[in-house]
Amino acid sequence: MARRPLTNPRKQASQERSRATVDALIEATARILVREGFDKASTNRIAEEAGVSVGSLYQYYPSKEALVAAVIDRHNEGALTLVRGVLAEVAAQPIEIAVRKVVAAAIDAHRIDPKLHRVLTEQIPRTGRLDNVEALNREAYALFRTYLEGRRDELRALDLELAVFVCVTSIEALTHTAVLHHSEGLTDEAAETLVDEATRLVVRYLLP
Amino acid sequence: MARRPLTNPRKQASQERSRATVDALIEATARILVREGFDKASTNRIAEEAGVSVGSLYQYYPSKEALVAAVIDRHNEGALTLVRGVLAEVAAQPIEIAVRKVVAAAIDAHRIDPKLHRVLTEQIPRTGRLDNVEALNREAYALFRTYLEGRRDELRALDLELAVFVCVTSIEALTHTAVLHHSEGLTDEAAETLVDEATRLVVRYLLP
DNA sequence: AGAAGATACGAGCTATCACTCGTATCTTAG
DNA sequence: CTAAGATACGAGTGATAGCTCGTATCTTCT
Structure with a gap:
C-alpha cells in the first residue's frame, strides 16, 4: 500500500496547556516562515521558537509538512x-x-x-x-x-x-x-x- | 559582504565532450524534476541520472540551485x-x-x-x-x-x-x-x- | 493522597545532502 | 610524440535534517 505522507495532526490536544503548545507551534512556524523562510524552518528551530521541545512537537504533528499544512x-x-x-x-x-x-x-x-x-x-x-x-x-x-x-x-x-x-x-x-x-x-x-x-x-x- | 547564493554556471564548456556533459546534466535535472519531484532531485541523483560524476557536476554548476536555474x-x-x-x-x-x-x-x-x-x-x-x-x-x-x-x-x-x-x-x-x-x-x-x-x-x- | 494517564523534555540516532579534492583519463597544441 | 591543460571521476567529509524514545513532570479522577 502506498505510504502517503502524513499531514494530519496526530491527536487532539485535550488539556489546556497542550492546546497552548499547539498554538505556540503553529504561530512559531508562521513567524519563522515569514522571518527566515521555508529552508530555515526546521523542526528543531520551530520547537525552539515556540519554546517547546521537539518531542512535544512530534506529539501533535507527525511531520514538518503537517505543521506547515496547519499554518x-x-x-x-x-x-x-x-x-x-x-x-x-x-x-x-x-x-x-x-x-x-x-x-x-x-x-x-x-x-x-x-x-x-x-x-x-x-x-x-x-x-x-x-x-x-x-x-x-x-x-x-x-x-x-x-x-x-x-x-x-x-x-x-x-x-x-x-x-x-x-x-x-x-x-x-x-x-x-x-x-x-x-x-x-x-x-x-x-x-x-x-x-x-x-x-x-x-x-x-x-x-x- | 553579503554571501549571495551563486546561481550562475561556473565556467563555459569549451570542448565537445564537456558541452555534452552540461547538456546531459540539464536534461537529467529536468527529467528528475518531472518524474520524481524537487525533493528527490539531489545533486548525487542528478549526476547519476546524467551518467556523470558529482565532481563533474560541480565543475559546471556551483550549486544545486544553479542547475535548477539553468533548467x-x-x-x-x-x-x-x-x-x-x-x-x-x-x-x-x-x-x-x-x-x-x-x-x-x-x-x-x-x-x-x-x-x-x-x-x-x-x-x-x-x-x-x-x-x-x-x-x-x-x-x-x-x-x-x-x-x-x-x-x-x-x-x-x-x-x-x-x-x-x-x-x-x-x-x-x-x-x-x-x-x-x-x-x-x-x-x-x-x-x-x-x-x-x-x-x-x-x-x-x-x-x- | 495516590494512581494513571496526559503532556513535556531533549540527547542522540540515522539518513541524507551538498559539496571537495586527490587522482586518472582525454584533448590539443607545439 | 609529448607535455600541459581540460575534463572526469567518486570515495569521503562535515553539517544538518527529521525524528525516536526513555525519562520526568503535571493533571485529573477516585
Whole structure:
C-alpha cells in the first residue's frame, strides 16, 4: 500500500496547556516562515521558537509538512470566511455592485497577512498537499457560481462553468499579484483603482 | 559582504565532450524534476541520472540551485521566443485579432512542457532566484505595452501601465490554470473555447 | 493522597545532502 | 610524440535534517 505522507495532526490536544503548545507551534512556524523562510524552518528551530521541545512537537504533528499544512489551513480559514461573508451579503444585489464587492473582498483577503501569504505561495513546495487549497478554490467557485445562477437572465448566453472559471481565475490573479508584487504596500487609492478595473473587466465580460 | 547564493554556471564548456556533459546534466535535472519531484532531485541523483560524476557536476554548476536555474532559463527561453514572435507578427493588426493570437500563443507556450512547467511553478521554492522569471515577465509587459501604444486611438481612455497589468496578468492566469490544472490534457476544442473567452474578456475591457 | 494517564523534555540516532579534492583519463597544441 | 591543460571521476567529509524514545513532570479522577 502506498505510504502517503502524513499531514494530519496526530491527536487532539485535550488539556489546556497542550492546546497552548499547539498554538505556540503553529504561530512559531508562521513567524519563522515569514522571518527566515521555508529552508530555515526546521523542526528543531520551530520547537525552539515556540519554546517547546521537539518531542512535544512530534506529539501533535507527525511531520514538518503537517505543521506547515496547519499554518496553511489556518491562513486559508480567514480568507474563506471573508469570501463567504461577502457572497452571502451580495446574493440579492445587482451584478455590477456584487462583483465590485467580491473584488474588494479578494483584495482584503490577500491583505490579511501578505508576507505569510507570499511565503506560502512562493516558497512552499506543494507536494501532494494541495488538497486543502483545492478545496478552498472549489468552494470559491461554487459560491460564485450560485450567485451567477441567480442572475442568469441578466447575463449573456454563456457556459456558466466556464464563466465562473474565467471570473474567479482573473480576480484571484489580479488581486494576488497586485497585493503581493506591487511594492509590498498597496495604497488604498491604488486598491480602489484596481477594484474599478477588475470590476469593469469582469462585468463587461459577463453582460451582453 | 553579503554571501549571495551563486546561481550562475561556473565556467563555459569549451570542448565537445564537456558541452555534452552540461547538456546531459540539464536534461537529467529536468527529467528528475518531472518524474520524481524537487525533493528527490539531489545533486548525487542528478549526476547519476546524467551518467556523470558529482565532481563533474560541480565543475559546471556551483550549486544545486544553479542547475535548477539553468533548467528554468532553458524552459523560459522557448516560451519567450514564442511570445516575441507573435507580438512581432501582430504589430500591425487590429486589436481583436492581435489579442486572439496572443492568447493562443500563451496557450502554446504553456503547452511546451506542461509537466515541467508545473513542477517549476509549484514545487520549486523561489528563493531569491526569481530574477530571471521577473525578467521574462517584464519583457512580456514591455512587448504588449508597445503594441497597445500603437493602437492607442482605438482604446478607451485608460492608464496604459494599468491596462497592461490587467491584460497580461489575466491572460497568463487563465492559460496557465487551464493548461496545468484542467485534466492535464487540454483538448484542442477546449483550447479554442478558452481563446474565445479570454479574447472577449480582454477586448471588451480595452475598448470604449 | 495516590494512581494513571496526559503532556513535556531533549540527547542522540540515522539518513541524507551538498559539496571537495586527490587522482586518472582525454584533448590539443607545439 | 609529448607535455600541459581540460575534463572526469567518486570515495569521503562535515553539517544538518527529521525524528525516536526513555525519562520526568503535571493533571485529573477516585
